[in-house]
Amino acid sequence: MRTKLLAGNWKMNKRISELAPFFDAFATEAGIDRDPGLVKKVEVLFAVPYPLLAQATQLAKKHGIHIAAQNVHWEASGAFTGEVSFGMLQELGINATLIGHSERRQYFGETDETVAKKVKAALAAGFTPIACVGETLAERDSGKTESVVTRQVTSILGAASPDPGRLVIAYEPVWAIGTGRSATSAQAQEVHALIRRLVREQLSPAAGDRMRLLYGGSATPQNIDELLAQGDIDGGLVGGASLKPADFAKMVRSGLAR
Numbered sequence: 451m452r453t454k455l456l457a458g459n460w461k462m463n464k465r466i467s468e469l470a471p472f473f474d475a476f477a478t479e480a481g482i483d484r485d486p487g488l489v490k491k492v493e494v495l496f497a498v499p500y501p502l503l504a505q506a507t508q509l510a511k512k513h514g515i516h517i518a519a520q521n522v523h524w525e526a527s528g529a530f531t532g533e534v535s536f537g538m539l540q541e542l543g544i545n546a547t548l549i550g551h552s553e554r555r556q557y558f559g560e561t562d563e564t565v566a567k568k569v570k571a572a573l574a575a576g577f578t579p580i581a582c583v584g585e586t587l588a589e590r591d592s593g594k595t596e597s598v599v600t601r602q603v604t605s606i607l608g609a610a611s612p613d614p615g616r617l618v619i620a621y622e623p624v625w626a627i628g629t630g631r632s633a634t635s636a637q638a639q640e641v642h643a644l645i646r647r648l649v650r651e652q653l654s655p656a657a658g659d660r661m662r663l664l665y666g667g668s669a670t671p672q673n674i675d676e677l678l679a680q681g682d683i684d685g686g687l688v689g690g691a692s693l694k695p696a697d698f699a700k701m702v703r704s705g706l707a708r
């Protein structure tokens with residue numbers, strides 16, 4: 451049994467002053483206050499901007515919630531202006547990070563190659579990498595979804611071989627991100643099944659059984675139940691809806707019900 455993971459990606463949103471009220475409201479709405487064991491049955495994580503990491507880690511600890519970075523550099527130190535290393539994150543008590551989000555690929559020049567370097571370094575540092583893949587609308591419309599996702603996942607698995615540790619792969623179709631147009635549960639399941647097959651073939655059947663695969667792209671309290679009902683979807687990577695404590699709490703409750 452794979453424990454469900456509901457991960458919020460705050461992107462470039464929220465300030466330090468909003469953290470305490472947010473986590474208090476979220477913990478109450480999700481029922482973590484009444485049942486602290488809940489976060490063992492469904493894992494909850496927020497990927498927050500760098501300046502919020504230290505305080506978020508302190509505040510989230512008392513609720514059993516995990517905090518992750520949204521990006522990281524693969525080198526340990528050096529002349530890389532504007533970058534942050536795994537060691538720096540570790541000092542803050544962080545051991546998880548998003549890698550290769552489509553916005554990083556689209557706007558900041560990340561490629562399969564940089565994503566692979568980061569995944570490799572993350573596993574070496576004992577981190578949980580949440581590596582993101584997904585096709586654009588043009589790629590889907592021209593029938594290239596399978597080949598694009600296969601290329602991206604193969605590159606990630608090559609970097610994670612032979613032991614993927616706690617690697618998580620998030621399938622986020624670019625056309626579904628922030629558009630209000632989620633993939634249907636059938637579309638999402640089809641790609642998740644492909645990814646799991648690739649993990650089984652390229653790493654091992656055991657890794658395929660164990661690895662958690664998340665869906666992201668306009669996931670909401672309204673569609674999360676149907677998505678989580680799919681056999682290969684183990685949770686969500688949630689943007690907009692994770693900024694609202696009540697909405698994200700509802701999604702966590704959906705994960706708990708599975």
Ligand code: 13P
Pocket residue numbers: 459551622626627628629630666667668669687688689690691
């Ligand atoms: P939305 O949920 O806002 O579509 O964003 C998805 C996403 O990019 C999460 O990483």
